[in-house]
Amino acid sequence: MKLGIIGLPQSGKTTLFNAVSGQEAAVGDYSRAEHRAVVKVPDERVENLYSLIKSKKLTHAEIEFLDSTGFTGKGKNSSGELGNIHELRLLDAFAIVVDYFTPDAVPEQDISAIVDEMILADMILIENNLDKLDRSIKLTGKMDRARELELLKICREALENEKMLSEIGLSESDKKELRGYCFLTLKPQLIVLNISEDKLPDAEQINADFSKFKKENIRDISVICGQLQMELAQLSEEEQREFLDDMNIKKSAHERFIQKSYELLGLISFFTIGAPETRAWTIKKGTTAPKAAGIIHTDFERGFIRAEVATYEDYMKYKTLPALKAAAKLHVEGKEYIVNDGDVILFLFNV
Incomplete structure (x- = not known):
């Protein structure tokens, strides 16, 4: 835009x-x-996630x-x-x-x-x-x-x-x-x-x-x-x-x-994290999870199954996926979920 x-x-x-x-x-x-x-x-949120994950690339x-x-x-x-x-x-x-x-x-x-x-x-x-x-x-x-x-x-x-x-x-x-x-x-x-x-x-x-x-x-x-x-x-x-x-x-x-x-x-912005890259993705307010997934790749939207979501604040507090799951801070969302600013998301899809 x-x-x-x-x-x-x-x-x-x-x-x-x-x-x-x-x-x-x-x-x-x-x-x-x-x-x-x-x-x-x-x-600073994407920068902090990058430092936490120690990704190779920050975007x-x-x-x-x-x-x-x-x-x-x-x-x-x-x-x-x-x-x-x-x-x-x-x-x-x-x-x-x-x-x-x-x-x-x-x-x-x-x-x-x-x-x-x-x-x-x-x-x-x-x-x-x-x-x-x-x-x-x-x-x-x-x-x-x-x-x-x-x-x-x-x-x-x-x-x-x-x-x-x-x-x-x-x-x-x-x-x-x-x-x-x-x-x-x-x-x-x-x-x-x-x-x-x-x-x-x-x-x-x-x-x-x-x-x-x-x-x-x-x-x-x-x-x-x-x-x-x-x-x-x-x-x-x-x-x-x-x-x-x-x-x-x-x-x-x-x-x-x-x-x-x-x-x-x-x-x-929502965030994706991993060893290769930590990235902030841009979407309009009110965007659903499948549409947000489609920003990354059209296959993600077409074959959307679910999204595993944590808030930025929770991710910085618990630091790992196992710790988030143990604290019940990683929630699973479907096609109707409206993505929030600062969500850290892992999309699951099948095409």
């Missing part, structure tokens, strides 16, 4: 991209420059970040035709980076401008499709898309009233009906306040002050000094750890941002 790092020119979005990816993409007002990176998701979960362009800051006065609208619609979630490091920064205004451009882009999409869909239904007499037409009218009214589509209480079946439109204002969002280093002592208060923006689709707020995090990401792992230890910090801000992005995408 893909998360787009978006923002106005010179908001620091490329700086944040460099911080999470370890890349050195040129920063500045490069409105046409886009960058991609597949990034490991920091997770983290991964997500893809796109440093995306297209927003102008004109808000309601923009044309609504975002420069890379098709790329934006294919993303699964957004991290909106806003400037809070320059003396005259007005982050609330920048957030509103970006949201307004999203609303306008979705309105244009609906207008371009509504009449065509209406005519198609009338000409063919086929009513299988009548609900879709009704939903588009509901969405148009909401957007005209400057509401994001995530705010109007669409059901999961409604969202499924509209899935092909890839509406920007239905995607989950995270606000990233890019602050200067001198504001770091006030980070918690800044976060609290911006809690009013936490609507249904804006799930969380991160306060990050992008420049400091980018410089930190350019250091070796040993140098990073030394710096964080000196500051008495367990995790860097960019690591926490990656983890928040993973959660924003609705993703969780």
